[in-house]
Amino acid sequence: MTKYFAPAAFAAASLFVAGPALAQASADPTSVQAGTYALETSHARVVFSVSHMGFSTWYGDFSGATGSLTIDPKNVAAAKLDVSIPVASVTTTNAKLDGELKSAAWFDAEKFPTITFKSTSVAQTSPNTAKVTGDLTFHGVTKPVTLDVSFKASGVNPLSKAFTIGFDAKGALKRSDYGVKTYVPLIGDDVDLTISAPFEKK
Numbered sequence: 027m028t029k030y031f032a033p034a035a036f037a038a039a040s041l042f043v044a045g046p047a048l049a050q051a052s053a054d055p056t057s058v059q060a061g062t063y064a065l066e067t068s069h070a071r072v073v074f075s076v077s078h079m080g081f082s083t084w085y086g087d088f089s090g091a092t093g094s095l096t097i098d099p100k101n102v103a104a105a106k107l108d109v110s111i112p113v114a115s116v117t118t119t120n121a122k123l124d125g126e127l128k129s130a131a132w133f134d135a136e137k138f139p140t141i142t143f144k145s146t147s148v149a150q151t152s153p154n155t156a157k158v159t160g161d162l163t164f165h166g167v168t169k170p171v172t173l174d175v176s177f178k179a180s181g182v183n184p185l186s187k188a189f190t191i192g193f194d195a196k197g198a199l200k201r202s203d204y205g206v207k208t209y210v211p212l213i214g215d216d217v218d219l220t221i222s223a224p225f226e227k228k
Contacts, residue, residue, distance in 0.1 A: 051181040058180045058191050060098040063225035071222045077214030090115045095225045107145040138165050167204040173197040188226040195221040
């Protein structure tokens with residue numbers, strides 16, 4: 027009996043200790059501290075999806091994003107967002123396909139190594155949501171894209187001790203608008219974006 031009790035007791039104690047630390051995160055948007063934040067690269071994620079011949083939805087990821095956010099919860103419309111994503115970070119569940127996506131036939135990571143998004147306007151749609159419009163530069167082409175952004179939480183990260191704010195965002199684009207036309211329409215032209223973005227206060 028003792029050998030089962032010890033791990034169970036440890037797990038219960040861990041939950042008890044972790045509880046207050048996790049409770050520091052607040053879903054109240056007024057808890058956000060005004061200032062400039064840096065994108066927390068290791069936990070930021072950009073996921074894209076397209077139709078694969080109409081039979082399934084195919085997914086890919088970009089990692090290593092960097093950027094900054096300047097925000098004041100009392101004046102959300104004045105917020106500024108600037109993000110850069112390394113194209114060569116693209117990954118799927120298929121290593122051969124990853125190489126193809128980086129090639130000139132698709133994203134051409136050598137010629138166009140970075141995807142950037144720079145906000146041009148922010149329209150708050152509720153206490154926790156906003157539409158963020160900005161210039162997206164991809165594959166050498168710049169076009170406006172609007173992201174539907176949802177505030178998740180703010181507070182002190184119990185591990186890094188940094189004041190952190192987090193957002194989820196969704197958006198869409200047509201890859202052919204950016205000159206990436208390989209296998210359209212066999213492989214979908216419409217690309218859906220799902221973004222998770224934590225920011226740490228500088």
